[in-house]
Amino acid sequence: MSAPIAADPIVELVGVSKDYPLGKLTVQALRGVDLRIERGAFIAIAGPSGSGKTTLLNLVGCVDVPTAGAVRIEGQSTSELSEKQLTTLRLHKLGFIFQSFNLVGVLDVFQNVELPLLLQGGLTGAERKRRVAEMVDKVGLTPQTRQRPNELSGGQRQRVAIARALVTRPAIVMADEPTANLDSTTGGAIIELMKDINREDHTTFIFSTHDANVMSHARRLVELVDGRIAADHPVAEAD
Amino acid sequence: MAGSPLAQARVLAQMALRSLASHKVKSLIVGSIMVFGTALVVVGTSLLDSVEAGMERSIVKSLSGHLQLYDAEAKDDLALFGGATMGGDDYGEVPDFGEVQRVVQAQDGVEAVVPMGLGIANMSRGSELDRALDALRRAVEAGDAATREAMIHRVQRLLELTRADLTNSRAITADTTDLDANLAHVERAQQAAFWAPFRGDDLDAKRAALDFLDTQVAPAGGDGVQYYLRYLGTDLPLFARVFDRFRIVEGEPVPEGRRGLLINKRFADSQLKLKVARLLDDLHDAVTLNDARIADDAALTAKARQARSLYGSLTLMLAPEDAAALEAALRAEFPDVAPTDGQSPLDALVQAALTVDDDTLKARYAFFYAQIAPRVALYPFRVGDVLTLRAFTKRGYMKSVNVKVYGTFEFAGLERSELSGAANLVDLMTFRDLYGQMTEAQQAELKAIQAEVGLERVDRADAEDAFFGGDGDSVEKTADGSVFGDFDVARIEREAGTRVADDRPFTREQMVDGVVLNAAVVLKDGVDLDDAQARIQAAVDAAGLRLKVVDWRAASGVIGQFVMVIRGVLLLAIGIIFIVALVIINNSMLMATLERVREIGTLRAIGAQRRFVMAMVMLETLVLGLLSGTVGAGLGAALVSWMGSVGIPAKNDILVFLFSGPRLHPAVGASNLLVALVVILVVSLISTWYPARIATRVQPVEAMREA
Known part of the structure; x- marks a missing residue:
C-alpha cells in the first residue's frame, strides 16, 4: 500500500544553506539544498558523518533556522517565526525521536508520554489519560507503564520515545538515527513500528541513518554528501 | 498555548521532588544549609523577641512605666538608667505634676501616672576615728562604763594607726609643719595621763578630753568616705503599687505622707558594702x-x-x-x-x-x-539611720537634707542586675528640697520666719540707719572684749553629727501639686503602646502642657537601644549565613543545570517554552527550600521550646537585666516561624534565579548532541 501524494509538500526546502562558526572558521554544513517532502512520506536521510544529516533534520525540526534559503513547514517559513512561535510549532506539529532516546529520567513511562500533552494543554485529564494509555499500548509497553527509563531496555526506551513523539498526533515525526544505539533486531523492530504508524495514520516520518538495513525500510532515500544532496530516489519496499 | 496549569504544576512538582531524590548528596548539602539557616532564624528571632519582652518587663515594671513624659524643651534625652553624663543631664522640668496627672489619667487605658525626678546626691561616712569618738561620747554621756572602756581601747588602737600614717606621711613631705602639729596632738592623746579623767567622776574633764579628740585629733584621722547616690524622687506608695517588680528587702515601706529614703539593695551591695x-x-x-x-x-x-x-x-x-x-x-x-x-x-x-x-x-x-x-x-548605714544627702540644687548652691532610711528594696528577678541598681528611691518632697524647689508650705514658713524676725524691706538710702541704728554703738561686745564669743566648735560639730531627719509630714495635694522632672505612665494590660503614646501626646498638647511623650525604649537611654543593636548583629549574622547559602545553592544549582543541558534541550525541542524550564529549575529549589525550611523551623521551634523549659542562665548582670530575671525562658511565636519560612523561600528563589536563567538559554539543538 502506497501513501497518497498530496499536491502541496508538507516540508519544502528552497536553496537552504547553514553555516556554523567553528572558532575562526565557518563550517558550511548545508550548501544550497532543495527538497520537497510530501505528506505521509517515510523518508530516510543518509550520508557519512559530517555530511549534514543532523543539520538538515534540525532545520526541518524547527530547532534551528537556515543561514540562507527557506525551510517551509506546511507553507510557513521558519525564518519568519519567533523563537516562541517555533517552540509552539514544534509542540503542535512535530514529534521527535532521538538517537539517545532523551527521556526524562525522573518520570515514568506514562509521565514521559504525557508530557507533550501537558505542555499543549486543552485536553481534560480523562481524555489525556486515555490518549496516553492508548499510545503506550500501541508501542507495546502497557505492562511497563509505571516504570522509569532506567528500568527499561534500549528498545523499550525508544518505544517510549516514539509514543512521546506521536501522542500529540503530529504532522511530522523527526527521528535522528533512531536505531543507532540499538542492536539490529531491536532496531529493525523499531523501524517496523514506525512504518506501521506511518501506514495507519499517514504521519510523515523523516529519519536520518547510516544503517543500510534501516535505509531499506524507507520509501524514499535522500543521500547527502558534503552538505549537498547527492542522490534522491524512491526505494523499493522490502517486504 | 496556555497549557494545563494545574496538571503542569503537578508534573513539575513531581519532577522537582524526584530530581531532588536522585541527586541525594547535592540535596543533602543544600538542604542542610537551608535547615540550619531556617533554624537559626527561628531560634535567633525567638530569642530576641523573648529578650525584648524580658527587657521590656525589666524596664517597664521597674522604673520607666510604658511611657515617660518630660519637658518638651529638655536639653538632653531622658535616660532613666543613666545617660552619657554622670547626672549632669538636663531634662528640663514639669512645673505642675498635678495638672499632668489629671490630663493623662483621664485617657483610656492609663493605669497610673507616677511623678518622678532623678538626681544625684552625695553622702558621706565619717572616718573610723570619727565614729569611735562618737560612740565614746555617747557612752560617756550615758555613763556606760563597759562601752566606754571598749571605745577607749578602740580609739587607742586607731590612734596607733593614725600615728603610723602620720609618721609615714612626714617622711615623704617637704613642709612638715601641719603634720608635726597633728603628730603632737596624737602623741598627747596616746599618753596614759590623757585617759585618766575618763575613769574619774569629773564629767567636764571627760568632755574637755573628748573635745580635744574631736577637734584636734580626729581631723588627723582622715576624711572618711564619700558616696554618690543616684536617687529617684517619686510618689513612693504609688510607685510600690504600680511597679510590681518593686519589693522591700529589709525594713519597711515609707508610709504615706512621710519623708524617707529606700536604698537600692543592688546599689548597696555593689557600691556601699x-x-x-x-x-x-x-x-x-x-x-x-x-x-x-x-x-x-x-x-x-x-x-x-x-x-x-x-x-x-x-x-x-x-x-x-x-x-x-x-x-x-x-x-x-x-x-x-x-x-x-x-x-x-x-x-x-x-x-x-x-x-x-x-x-x-x-x-x-x-x-x-x-x-x-x-x-x-x-554597710555604712543601717535601716532606721538618718543620712545626710547633699546635692547641688537647680540654682547651683549646695543643699543638705537629712532623711531617714526606711529600708532597702530590690526589683524582683533583677536582683543581680547592675542596671536595676540604677536608682535609690526618695519621697517627692525630699527630692524637691534637694532639687531646690520650695513647697508652698515651706514658702509660707519662710514668710512666717521673716515676719517673726521683723524683716522688712529697706531702701538702699536708709539701709545704714536701719541696720546700725541712727546713732550709738550698736555692736555688742562680749566680756573679754572680743566681738564674737568663743564658739563651742566641738559642740556644733557634735550636734551636726547627731542628725535629725526632716520629718514633717505632707499631704497628697502638697506632693502632687509641684515640680517633677518627668512622669511615668503605666498602661493597663493589652493597651497598644503606640496608640496610647499618640493619644497621650495629643492630650497633653491639647492641654497646653509642653511635654514630650516617649516610650520606655527611648526613655531608658542607651540600654533601650541595646536590643536593636543585638537585632542588628543577629540580622548581620543571618545575612552572612544566607549569603553563603546563596552562593552555595547558586553554585550547586548551576552545576545541576549544566548537567541537565540535554534534558532541558529535549524539553525545549518537544515544545516546552522557556518559562516552563524556568519554573522547573526554580521549583526544585523552592521545594527543597520548603522541605528544609519546614524541617529547620521545626528543629528551631523544638530547640527554643527546649530552651524555654530549661531556661538559659543569665551569666552576668547585663544578661539578668535583658532576660528580666536569672533565666530566660524563650518561646517561639507563629511570626518567628513564618518569617523564617519566608526568608528561606526568598533566599531559594534569589539563589536559583541565575541558574534558572542559564537553563532557559539552553537551545533545543542540545537535545540532538550525542550523549
Whole structure:
C-alpha cells in the first residue's frame, strides 16, 4: 500500500544553506539544498558523518533556522517565526525521536508520554489519560507503564520515545538515527513500528541513518554528501 | 498555548521532588544549609523577641512605666538608667505634676501616672576615728562604763594607726609643719595621763578630753568616705503599687505622707558594702555562677589578693568582746596560724580567714558571713539611720537634707542586675528640697520666719540707719572684749553629727501639686503602646502642657537601644549565613543545570517554552527550600521550646537585666516561624534565579548532541 501524494509538500526546502562558526572558521554544513517532502512520506536521510544529516533534520525540526534559503513547514517559513512561535510549532506539529532516546529520567513511562500533552494543554485529564494509555499500548509497553527509563531496555526506551513523539498526533515525526544505539533486531523492530504508524495514520516520518538495513525500510532515500544532496530516489519496499 | 496549569504544576512538582531524590548528596548539602539557616532564624528571632519582652518587663515594671513624659524643651534625652553624663543631664522640668496627672489619667487605658525626678546626691561616712569618738561620747554621756572602756581601747588602737600614717606621711613631705602639729596632738592623746579623767567622776574633764579628740585629733584621722547616690524622687506608695517588680528587702515601706529614703539593695551591695565583703561576693559569684576559676583568671586572682590584704579594716571595726569571740572561733578553724611582724594574733587569723583560692573559697565565704560579717558594719548605714544627702540644687548652691532610711528594696528577678541598681528611691518632697524647689508650705514658713524676725524691706538710702541704728554703738561686745564669743566648735560639730531627719509630714495635694522632672505612665494590660503614646501626646498638647511623650525604649537611654543593636548583629549574622547559602545553592544549582543541558534541550525541542524550564529549575529549589525550611523551623521551634523549659542562665548582670530575671525562658511565636519560612523561600528563589536563567538559554539543538 502506497501513501497518497498530496499536491502541496508538507516540508519544502528552497536553496537552504547553514553555516556554523567553528572558532575562526565557518563550517558550511548545508550548501544550497532543495527538497520537497510530501505528506505521509517515510523518508530516510543518509550520508557519512559530517555530511549534514543532523543539520538538515534540525532545520526541518524547527530547532534551528537556515543561514540562507527557506525551510517551509506546511507553507510557513521558519525564518519568519519567533523563537516562541517555533517552540509552539514544534509542540503542535512535530514529534521527535532521538538517537539517545532523551527521556526524562525522573518520570515514568506514562509521565514521559504525557508530557507533550501537558505542555499543549486543552485536553481534560480523562481524555489525556486515555490518549496516553492508548499510545503506550500501541508501542507495546502497557505492562511497563509505571516504570522509569532506567528500568527499561534500549528498545523499550525508544518505544517510549516514539509514543512521546506521536501522542500529540503530529504532522511530522523527526527521528535522528533512531536505531543507532540499538542492536539490529531491536532496531529493525523499531523501524517496523514506525512504518506501521506511518501506514495507519499517514504521519510523515523523516529519519536520518547510516544503517543500510534501516535505509531499506524507507520509501524514499535522500543521500547527502558534503552538505549537498547527492542522490534522491524512491526505494523499493522490502517486504 | 496556555497549557494545563494545574496538571503542569503537578508534573513539575513531581519532577522537582524526584530530581531532588536522585541527586541525594547535592540535596543533602543544600538542604542542610537551608535547615540550619531556617533554624537559626527561628531560634535567633525567638530569642530576641523573648529578650525584648524580658527587657521590656525589666524596664517597664521597674522604673520607666510604658511611657515617660518630660519637658518638651529638655536639653538632653531622658535616660532613666543613666545617660552619657554622670547626672549632669538636663531634662528640663514639669512645673505642675498635678495638672499632668489629671490630663493623662483621664485617657483610656492609663493605669497610673507616677511623678518622678532623678538626681544625684552625695553622702558621706565619717572616718573610723570619727565614729569611735562618737560612740565614746555617747557612752560617756550615758555613763556606760563597759562601752566606754571598749571605745577607749578602740580609739587607742586607731590612734596607733593614725600615728603610723602620720609618721609615714612626714617622711615623704617637704613642709612638715601641719603634720608635726597633728603628730603632737596624737602623741598627747596616746599618753596614759590623757585617759585618766575618763575613769574619774569629773564629767567636764571627760568632755574637755573628748573635745580635744574631736577637734584636734580626729581631723588627723582622715576624711572618711564619700558616696554618690543616684536617687529617684517619686510618689513612693504609688510607685510600690504600680511597679510590681518593686519589693522591700529589709525594713519597711515609707508610709504615706512621710519623708524617707529606700536604698537600692543592688546599689548597696555593689557600691556601699564593705570592700572586703564585696570582693568575696564577686569571687563567690564568679566561681559559683559562672564556673570561673580564680587561678585561671588574673582579675579574680587580684581580687583574692586584695581581699587578703584588707584584714586590718575588719579587725579595726571589732568591739573588744566581738574580737575575743571571733579570735576563739578563728583559732578553732585555723589552729596553726601565727602572726607575722607587727600583726596581732587576731590580724593573722582574720588574714588566714580571708585567704581564698578555688578550693577554700566556698568554705571561707560561708565562714565570713557566719562569723565575721555579723560583728562588723557591712554597710555604712543601717535601716532606721538618718543620712545626710547633699546635692547641688537647680540654682547651683549646695543643699543638705537629712532623711531617714526606711529600708532597702530590690526589683524582683533583677536582683543581680547592675542596671536595676540604677536608682535609690526618695519621697517627692525630699527630692524637691534637694532639687531646690520650695513647697508652698515651706514658702509660707519662710514668710512666717521673716515676719517673726521683723524683716522688712529697706531702701538702699536708709539701709545704714536701719541696720546700725541712727546713732550709738550698736555692736555688742562680749566680756573679754572680743566681738564674737568663743564658739563651742566641738559642740556644733557634735550636734551636726547627731542628725535629725526632716520629718514633717505632707499631704497628697502638697506632693502632687509641684515640680517633677518627668512622669511615668503605666498602661493597663493589652493597651497598644503606640496608640496610647499618640493619644497621650495629643492630650497633653491639647492641654497646653509642653511635654514630650516617649516610650520606655527611648526613655531608658542607651540600654533601650541595646536590643536593636543585638537585632542588628543577629540580622548581620543571618545575612552572612544566607549569603553563603546563596552562593552555595547558586553554585550547586548551576552545576545541576549544566548537567541537565540535554534534558532541558529535549524539553525545549518537544515544545516546552522557556518559562516552563524556568519554573522547573526554580521549583526544585523552592521545594527543597520548603522541605528544609519546614524541617529547620521545626528543629528551631523544638530547640527554643527546649530552651524555654530549661531556661538559659543569665551569666552576668547585663544578661539578668535583658532576660528580666536569672533565666530566660524563650518561646517561639507563629511570626518567628513564618518569617523564617519566608526568608528561606526568598533566599531559594534569589539563589536559583541565575541558574534558572542559564537553563532557559539552553537551545533545543542540545537535545540532538550525542550523549
